[in-house]
Amino acid sequence: MLLDEKKLAALLNEVKVIAVIGAVDKPGRPVDMVGRYLIEAGYTVIPVHPKRENVWGLKTYQSITDIPQQIDLIDVFRASEYCSDHAKECLKLERLPKVFWMQQGIFSPEAREILTDKNITVVEDRCTMVDHKRLIGKKL
Numbered sequence: 001m002l003l004d005e006k007k008l009a010a011l012l013n014e015v016k017v018i019a020v021i022g023a024v025d026k027p028g029r030p031v032d033m034v035g036r037y038l039i040e041a042g043y044t045v046i047p048v049h050p051k052r053e054n055v056w057g058l059k060t061y062q063s064i065t066d067i068p069q070q071i072d073l074i075d076v077f078r079a080s081e082y083c084s085d086h087a088k089e090c091l092k093l094e095r096l097p098k099v100f101w102m103q104q105g106i107f108s109p110e111a112r113e114i115l116t117d118k119n120i121t122v123v124e125d126r127c128t129m130v131d132h133k134r135l136i137g138k139k140l
Helices: 005-014 030-040 080-090 109-115 128-135
Strands: 017-021 044-048 073-076 099-102 121-123
Touching: 005 121, 005 128, 030 044, 030 128, 044 109, 073 080, 080 099, 080 109, 099 109, 109 121
Parallel strands: 017 044, 017 073, 073 099, 099 121
Antiparallel strands: none
């Protein structure tokens, strides 16, 4: 899905809280680099992993539906076949996020279809860290 770069930059500026699905803090893993970057950039990052309790020194939730605060962006680091389930889970939230972002190499026409007409921007096959660096730069 092609997105207007100005719209993408505006969304990244509006976002305050990011839930990272598939969060792990193993050095060298893309999710670890991106998660740490987003924290350093000033976002409130909420790790989501079904078995971990602490990632990046932060309380980690089993599901996005367990998170007690508003999520602005859901950043998915899972294989494409799981994205439709996460899109359905997203629709169970009391307040829908602005963005459902599937990381580089991740595509899901099913997830895109589920979220169509829900006023959620769907991003596929793009890295939040790369786009943030290019469009905004670190907010340090």
